[in-house]
Amino acid sequence: MQAHVEGDRVRLGERGRERFYDARGYGHPVNGGLHLSRVEAAHLLYRGDLDTVDGMGFRAFLENADGLASRFLVYKDLRDRGFYLTPAREGWVDSPAGVDFIVYPRGDGPWDDAVAYRVRVVAEQEPIAASALGDVVLAVVDEESELTYLETVRPEVSGTAPTSTDHEAEAVLLEDRVLVWEPPAALHDEGFYGQPMGENCDALQLSLVEAAYLADCDALLMPAGREAILTRGREAEGERFDRRLAVYASLRARGVVPKTGFKFGADFRTYAAVSSVDDVGHSERLVRVLSPDHTFQPRELSLDVRLAHGVRKEMAFALTEGRVADLGTGPDVDWLVARRLTP
């Protein structure tokens, strides 16, 4: 069968519509025939189901069409996995903005209502704005033309840890930590704050973020005060400190306990349900704190998601301006989770 280019699409007649749309979910039916997108036409050429488009075979068609190769690879892969999918064009699907393909559940097609995935194709070198993520599956085409699917969602973030801080502890700033020499037992045992120094000494070591939060809750008596902690934190990491503090406070306000994520290369690991310090269980998430205008390199995303997967945690990104004046009411944080997906 032969087809013809018509503007930015490829045209087939009634027989094409019966054969490719009705039976196999390609294209968008129009009066008296079928419109295919170029990526669909390329796939039919690749399979040998179409002979030519305006005289071009698969090779000529692919070389002739700018920016088609990556989308073709993803389209082909999803078809190989048994999905029907439709290019996200205005009028062809609902809500086409920000994605390349609408993928239907296995067994469904464009004539059904259900949607399995909204897929955006990105090249390995292409930066992606964090604001564009949340209800989209990224199909990353790496430099060797292999595919990695990353699902992004906006998660619920909450837990059952106690949110009050009913302590009052004398503390002193010591380099990049705060020491509580005689800590109330509840601070560590019930609040899960700090790290004991060791068997020869009762001191509890708080991170600057923990200490700044506790100082904000009036739970620390410190000669130098909260401002000294903020100053020290900002000296070490600039505005990142404020951002991390805002996320820390937001998590605590939601009943989630954040501890350092350093061993996993993250800002925090988090526990949604902790009942006793001797049995904190498994932390569910790794958290990376970012500015709301952050753009991801796909390779960074791949690294974080792979690491989190390997330690049976979920990778979460906390996007915030980091206004530490709002700690009490809980600062604004937008949450984003990214996971590997095998469609």
Added chain:
Amino acid sequence: MQAHVEGDRVRLGERGRERFYDARGYGHPVNGGLHLSRVEAAHLLYRGDLDTVDGMGFRAFLENADGLASRFLVYKDLRDRGFYLTPAREGWVDSPAGVDFIVYPRGDGPWDDAVAYRVRVVAEQEPIAASALGDVVLAVVDEESELTYLETVRPEVSGTAPTSTDHEAEAVLLEDRVLVWEPPAALHDEGFYGQPMGENCDALQLSLVEAAYLADCDALLMPAGREAILTRGREAEGERFDRRLAVYASLRARGVVPKTGFKFGADFRTYAAVSSVDDVGHSERLVRVLSPDHTFQPRELSLDVRLAHGVRKEMAFALTEGRVADLGTGPDVDWLVARRLTP
């Protein structure tokens, strides 16, 4: 027992020398007594082995001495693990430059010649120049005062893969890949280049880095030529492309096969011994390509090392200026490996 501050050290008499140096490897013996560094004095105070230093107990001594807390935590941890160690001071140990402690093998002490680890203490927020690594163990003190040890070494990089490229293939640049429509079988099967497109088509997809290297070896016939590939690569990732190409060429020249490391968030994964494309085995290393003047954030290092460990690979950093003119002779690349260490 009581001690006295003497300049930047702490002084004890003969009894102190017998008790702390001869029996337990603290300090540096001097005429008629013993010199302790402040971190050693803090540890003896912490343990209750010293009562006071100029009237100060552990708490006052620690609070009084600037920049001591992190080194104290590392010193204490290594002692707890059963090591004797000496602060790296000129005159106390050989080659003190760039490190904080010389750690002896278990059972050895400062009176022996063997060295187990050269340890540098760094805070989580402290950037580390790549050029300072290679024969040092980093003891990273994270924001919660927990420790992570990262060993850095300069590895041997070589393999047994064939280094010649005895092909000549017609190729075409297609977006961010190069397609060889009718590839010689040896290109993929023996050279391990590229990624086949699929069952309906013989085409082999080369990454831009693979293609640029092959073009440099005169193994590709391309209308657009090697320059077109370099231009496309630089458009996508700037000078990083040249750097990655230099590392790719250097690995190939040493008989090591690099493939994309995207799924691990790295530049390459590498195979040192591949005999058949159907049995490439397990890749041994992940490679991240960096500029020679790179400085690491400890958190980035922790992330890379943790991920590599989780997939049973070694994390290697390739430091290069990336002069692609030298591809044939093998460009200059400095190698650095980082591993988690449990002392």
